[in-house]
Amino acid sequence: MSCFKTKYADELIKNAAYIGTPGKGILAADESTGTIGKRLSSINVENVEENRRALRELLFCAPGALKNLSGVILFEETLYQKTASGKPFVDVLKEGGVLPGIKVDKGTVELAGTNGETTTQGLDGLGQRCAKYYEAGARFAKWRAVLKIGATEPSELAIHENAYGLARYAVICQENGLVPIVEPEILVDGSHDIEKCAAVTERVLAACYKALNDHHAILEGTLLKPNMVTPGSDAPKVAHEVIAEYTVRALQRTVPPAVPAIVFLSGGQSEEEATLNLNAMNKLNTKKPWSLSFSFGRALQQSTLKAWAGKPENVEKARAAFLSRCKANSEATLGTYKGDATLGEGASESLHVKDYKY
Amino acid sequence: MACASFVKLNAASSSWMGQKSSLGKRSPGSSTRRVSLSTRASSYTEELVRTAKSIASPGRGILAIDESNATCGKRLASISLDNTETNRQAYRQLLLTTPGLGEYISGAILFEETLYQSTTDGKKFVDCLRDENIVPGIKVDKGLVPLPGSNNESWCQGLDGLASRSAEYYKQGARFAKWRTVVSIPCGPSALAIKEAAWGLARYAAISQDNGLVPIVEPEILLDGDHPIDRTLEVAEKVWAEVFYYLAENNVVFEGILLKPSMVTPGAEHKEKASPDTIAKYTLTMLKRRVPPAVPGIMFLSGGQSEAEATLNLNAMNQSPNPWHVSFSYARALQNTVLKTWQGRPENVEPAQKSLLVRAKANSLAQLGRYSAEGESEEAKKGMFVKGYTY
Numbered sequence: 236m237s238c239f240k241t242k243y244a245d246e247l248i249k250n251a252a253y254i255g256t257p258g259k260g261i262l263a264a265d266e267s268t269g270t271i272g273k274r275l276s277s278i279n280v281e282n283v284e285e286n287r288r289a290l291r292e293l294l295f296c297a298p299g300a301l302k303n304l305s306g307v308i309l310f311e312e313t314l315y316q317k318t319a320s321g322k323p324f325v326d327v328l329k330e331g332g333v334l335p336g337i338k339v340d341k342g343t344v345e346l347a348g349t350n351g352e353t354t355t356q357g358l359d360g361l362g363q364r365c366a367k368y369y370e371a372g373a374r375f376a377k378w379r380a381v382l383k384i385g386a387t388e389p390s391e392l393a394i395h396e397n398a399y400g401l402a403r404y405a406v407i408c409q410e411n412g413l414v415p416i417v418e419p420e421i422l423v424d425g426s427h428d429i430e431k432c433a434a435v436t437e438r439v440l441a442a443c444y445k446a447l448n449d450h451h452a453i454l455e456g457t458l459l460k461p462n463m464v465t466p467g468s469d470a471p472k473v474a475h476e477v478i479a480e481y482t483v484r485a486l487q488r489t490v491p492p493a494v495p496a497i498v499f500l501s502g503g504q505s506e507e508e509a510t511l512n513l514n515a516m517n518k519l520n521t522k523k524p525w526s527l528s529f530s531f532g533r534a535l536q537q538s539t540l541k542a543w544a545g546k547p548e549n550v551e552k553a554r555a556a557f558l559s560r561c562k563a564n565s566e567a568t569l570g571t572y573k574g575d576a577t578l579g580e581g582a583s584e585s586l587h588v589k590d591y592k593y
Numbered sequence: 594m595a596c597a598s599f600v601k602l603n604a605a606s607s608s609w610m611g612q613k614s615s616l617g618k619r620s621p622g623s624s625t626r627r628v629s630l631s632t633r634a635s636s637y638t639e640e641l642v643r644t645a646k647s648i649a650s651p652g653r654g655i656l657a658i659d660e661s662n663a664t665c666g667k668r669l670a671s672i673s674l675d676n677t678e679t680n681r682q683a684y685r686q687l688l689l690t691t692p693g694l695g696e697y698i699s700g701a702i703l704f705e706e707t708l709y710q711s712t713t714d715g716k717k718f719v720d721c722l723r724d725e726n727i728v729p730g731i732k733v734d735k736g737l738v739p740l741p742g743s744n745n746e747s748w749c750q751g752l753d754g755l756a757s758r759s760a761e762y763y764k765q766g767a768r769f770a771k772w773r774t775v776v777s778i779p780c781g782p783s784a785l786a787i788k789e790a791a792w793g794l795a796r797y798a799a800i801s802q803d804n805g806l807v808p809i810v811e812p813e814i815l816l817d818g819d820h821p822i823d824r825t826l827e828v829a830e831k832v833w834a835e836v837f838y839y840l841a842e843n844n845v846v847f848e849g850i851l852l853k854p855s856m857v858t859p860g861a862e863h864k865e866k867a868s869p870d871t872i873a874k875y876t877l878t879m880l881k882r883r884v885p886p887a888v889p890g891i892m893f894l895s896g897g898q899s900e901a902e903a904t905l906n907l908n909a910m911n912q913s914p915n916p917w918h919v920s921f922s923y924a925r926a927l928q929n930t931v932l933k934t935w936q937g938r939p940e941n942v943e944p945a946q947k948s949l950l951v952r953a954k955a956n957s958l959a960q961l962g963r964y965s966a967e968g969e970s971e972e973a974k975k976g977m978f979v980k981g982y983t984y
Contacts, residue, residue, distance in 0.1 A: 238882075441841035448834035454882050487887040488847050492916050493878075522886040524916040 238453040243412040247456030248495075250334060250374050251414045254458060255496025255526035258565050259305035263500075263532035264291060265338035265377065267310055274536075280545035288316050293543060294536070295324055297554035301331030303565035308336040308377050308416075308530070314368065325372035336375040336416070337368045339404070343381055352393040355380045355400055358407070365411035375414040377460070377530075378404045383422045384435055384467065394442045402446035409453055416498065416530065418460035419443050423502050424589055425467035433464045433481045440489035454493040460530050461486070462502050463512055468587050475508075479515035483523060492524035499527070501534030503587030509534040510563045510572060517570035528568045533586040535560050637805040641849030642889075644768045645807045648728055648851060649890025649918035652957045653699035655809075657894075657924035658688055659732035659771060661704060668928070674937040678706070686712050687935060688928070691946040695725030697953035702730040702771050702809075702922070708762065719766035730769040730809070731762045733797070737775060746786040749774035749793050752800070759804035769807035771853070772797045778828055778860065779818040787835055795839035802849055809892065809922070811853035812836055816897050816978060818860030822867055825857050826875050833883035847887035853922050854880075855896050856906055861978045869902075873909035880917075890918040895926035897978035900952055901969050904959045911962035920960045925977045927952050933972060 241247075254261065266274065271290075272282035280286050291313050294300070307328055314337055317323050325335045339361060343353035355378060365376065380397035382389040397419060405415035419439050421432065440461065447454065464481040466473055486497060501509040509531060516527050529535075538560065543553035559576045566572035576582070648655065660668065665684070666676030674680050685707050701722055708731055711717045719729045733755060737747035749772060759770065774790040776782045790812050801808035812832050814825065833854070840847070857875040859867055867875075880891060895903040903926035910919050921927075930952060935945035952973070958964040 437841065441838060445834060445838040448830065448883070484887070488885050489841070490885060491882050492884070492886060493881040522916050524881075524886055 239406065239409075239451040241410055241453075243409065244453060244456065246412060247409055247414050247453060251456050251458055252495045254305045254334060254375065254414070254498070255528060256305050257526060258568055259303060260529035260531070260564055260568055261306040261308060261336070261498050262294065262304050262535055262561075263308045263377075263530050264294060264313065264536070265308040265310045265336075266532065267338075267342075268312065271310075274540060275545070278540055278544045284312070286545065287312065289319075290540075290543070291316065291324065292318050293550055293553055294539070294557060295327050295331075297557050300554070300558050300561045301328070301333050303561040304331075304333050306334040306336050306375060306530075308338060308375075309373070310338055314371050314373060323372075329372065334374045335372050336377055337373040337413070338378075339364060339368070339376045339408070340378040346393060346396065349390055349393060350385065350388060352383065352388060352390060353381050354393070354396045358400070358403055361404065361407045362411055365408055365413050369412040373413060375416060375458070376404075376408045377416040377418060379418045379420060381420050381422065382435075382439060384425050384427050384431060389421070389435060389439065394439055398439070398442040398446040401443060402450040402452060405447060405452045405457055406450045409456055414456055414458060415452075416458045416460045417443060417447070418500065420460075420500055420502060421462050423462065423465060423468045423587065426469035427467040428470055429464060429466045429473055429477065429481050432466065433485050436462065436464050436485045437488050440485065444489060444491065454491055455495065457494060459490060459494055459497045459525075460500050461497065463499055463504075465512075468503070468589070475511045475515040478512050479519055482512075483516055483519055483521060483527075486525070487522055490525060494525050496526040496528055498530035501529070501531045501586070503585065504534060505585050506534045506537055506560055506582040507574075507576075508583075508585075510560070510567045510576070511574060513564065514567035514570055514572040517568060526568065529564045531564065535564065537584065537586055538582045635803050637802065638846055638849060640805065641802055641807050641846065644728060645849050645851055645889045647726075648700040648769065648807070648892075649920065650699050651918070652961050653697055654920035654956055654960055655700040655702060655730070655892050655922035656688065656694075656698045656727075656927055656953070657702045657771075657922050658685060658707070658928070659702040659704045659730075660924065661732075661736070662706065665704070668932055669937075672932055672936050680937070681706065682710050684935070685710065685718065687942050687945055688931070688949060689718050689721050691949050693725075693950065694953065695727050697950070697957035698725075698727050700728040700730050700769060700922075702732060702769075703767070704732055708765055708767060717766075723766070728768050729766050730771055731767040731806070732773075733758060733762070733770045733801070733806075734772040734774070740786055740789060743786050744780045744783050746777055746780045746783060747775055748786070748789045752793070752796055755797065755800045756804055759801055759806050763805040767806060769809060769851070770797075770801045771809040771811060773811045773813060773853075776812055776814045776828065776832055777817065778814065778820050778824065782828060787832055791832065791835035791839045794836055795843040795845065798840055798845045798850060799843040802846060807849055807851060808845075809851045809853045810836065810840070811894065813853075813894060813896060814855045816855070816858065816861045817980060819862040819864075820860040821863055822857060822859045822871065822875055825859065826879055829854070829857055829879045830882060833879070837883060837885070847885055848889060850888060852884065852888060852891045853894050854891065855894055856898075861897065861980070869905040869909035872906045873912070876906075877910055877915070880915075880919075884917060886916040888917050890920060892920050892922035895921070895923045895977075897976070898926060899976045900926045900929055900973040901966060902974075902976070904952075904955045904964055905966060907956060908959035908962060908964040911960055913962075918960075921956045923956065927956070929975070929977060930970065930972050
């Protein structure tokens with residue numbers, strides 16, 4: 236077929252479809268060392284390898300949690316870590332029916348001549364790194380491109396640069412057996428209304444799929460991780476149903492049915508908000524040839540972190556909070572969430588950080 | 594295509610975000626307002642979406658009778674009739690007054706002359722169509738001409754004055770438009786030819802919507818050539834990627850367009866023919882990779898396939914649900930037997946109309962995935978490929 240040929244094609248298509256299994260979604264636990272440090276310091280925990288390992292063990296070994304997940308995105312360090320009793324995390328995940336994923340980008344840098352817009356680094360040597368990660372057990376990858384809305388943003392340059400970076404990354408991943416998650420995040424910062432976010436999102440996604448098509452990516456073996464379409468963080472809020480309608484409409488206008496699943500980022504929404512928005516989308520009676528699911532970082536871990544506070548005696552309580560959010564989001568992918576998850580402390584707290592950097 | 598797109602220059606048309614207030618001037622209670630289609634909208638948007646949905650209704654498709662006078666002349670000549678306005682009017686009247694046509698046909702594409710014609714009793718053709726719940730459409734392109742700097746390829750003319758022509762056609766009763774450009778695989782196709790085809794379609798689509806006409810987007814990948822089906826798939830994916838990208842850049846509302854693609858088949862001179870199942874598999878793969886679900890309907894052209902082939906292939910594509918209505922927009926594949934039955938004789942009008950209904954019904958069943966080829970006539974199976982076919 237006319238996308239490029241790779242020995243991994245069937246496997247990529249199978250894994251991408253699996254990630255979109257109804258009732259399941261992705262835990263994004265790929266915070267870089269710097270970023271996880273911020274999380275840990277917010278609960279007064281020291282940013283050392285053992286604590287980072289302990290947090291991830293808390294999450295991955297929470298009883299019952301994994302069956303609500305189809306994938307977990309890891310940071311490189313975590314891919315090679317083990318439980319306290321010596322079992323590799325990738326094995327824990329695989330046995331729980333969860334595909335391990337790996338963050339492969341190397342962060343953003345500013346584009347000269349723009350008003351603070353960025354491009355994402357990481358293409359050099361990406362092929363070899365992907366091959367190595369595949370050997371270590373990873374089966375999907377993630378690369379985050381960032382765009383912002385402003386008076387003259389996103390610019391044509393920023394859109395083109397980020398879209399083509401994503402496309403290049405995607406094909407390199409596919410050549411090496413990893414399903415690429417394509418993530419063009421349009422930051423929520425700003426006072427723009429939902430119409431503006433919709434127009435920008437549609438424009439950016441159109442550019443992304445043009446780039447993917449130009450690069451011959453196998454769409455059936457990719458995933459999309461977009462922002463939901465919402466008003467800016469400084470604009471008045473709207474109902475979940477409105478967010479659902481604008482978001483699904485934007486996707487209907489841009490995402491070919493060959494893409495098996497769309498896994499939303501939470502981008503600063505509170506845990507409960509993100510779940511309710513996802514649920515509203517799955518309740519909509521309209522054309523949705525892809526599954527709509529989650530790839531949440533902060534929106535799955537916030538109340539868990541608060542409950543843990545770094546203390547071993549809190550692990551059970553923290554795991555209960557985590558399981559509660561996992562179940563809620565699993566139901567949201569089916570449109571059956573009733574908003575009755577026991578809200579852990581912080582579940583309704585906005586997680587928005589202005590001009591958020593990973 | 595630079596930053597100018599953010600500073601909307603033409604305030605009357607597209608509502609690209611540059612126009613929208615981004616400073617949070619909201620009225621109270623606006624957080625619960627209904628979602629409108631106002632991103633990329635014009636005053637016709639709601640009507641365009643309704644019209645497109647009506648044409649893309651289950652069990653129905655389009656009858657294409659927009660042959661230019663010259664081409665219609667060829668059809669008439671094949672049954673020994675002179676190419677006069679009277680004969681053209683008589684032929685179109687036969688087709689458009691077929692009783693019960695609206696059960697299987699949701700739209701009819703007309704040539705300009707026909708849009709303004711009436712029956713011999715004085716009833717306007719557009720009214721005949723409306724009475725059968727068939728939407729009148731109009732061919733608006735001005736034909737293909739050589740593309741300079743290309744590899745002997747063509748481009749489609751017709752943008753000059755298109756806005757005012759479209760507005761006039763709307764007044765006369767047309768509610769959708771059609772523009773046919775072509776891409777040739779034996780000639781490359783060159784990147785230039787593909788770009789021009791896609792950009793022309795996008796400009797035409799935007800202008801059509803601005804004037805109340807649902808644009809049918811038709812980049813025909815000609816059957817000519819000896820290439821295998823994989824090559825056709827490759828070219829089709831490239832063409833449709835360009836088309837959708839430029840449609841988006843021109844702020845076209847996807848819920849208010851229809852597509853008219855060629856099916857993905859081997860070239861006419863390729864050594865192996867493909868089965869309907871293979872054609873369906875390749876064509877659906879292409880559509881799933883390129884067509885956003887917002888597009889309500891995909892109405893295939895027949896492009897030289899026999900009547901029976903065109904129906905079988907359509908049927909194979911409708912064996913399971915698709916995210917868009919998958920149907921037909923056939924000219925030769927609906928008219929071939931009709932013409933031969935009519936022979937220009939008044940006493941043959943009724944049998945000719947009946948034969949139109951036979952083909953229309955067959956394709957209606959194919960749209961529903963319920964067609965069976967039993968009882969098809971020999972005439973229906975005759976291929977209609979003409980090398981280097983020009984309208």
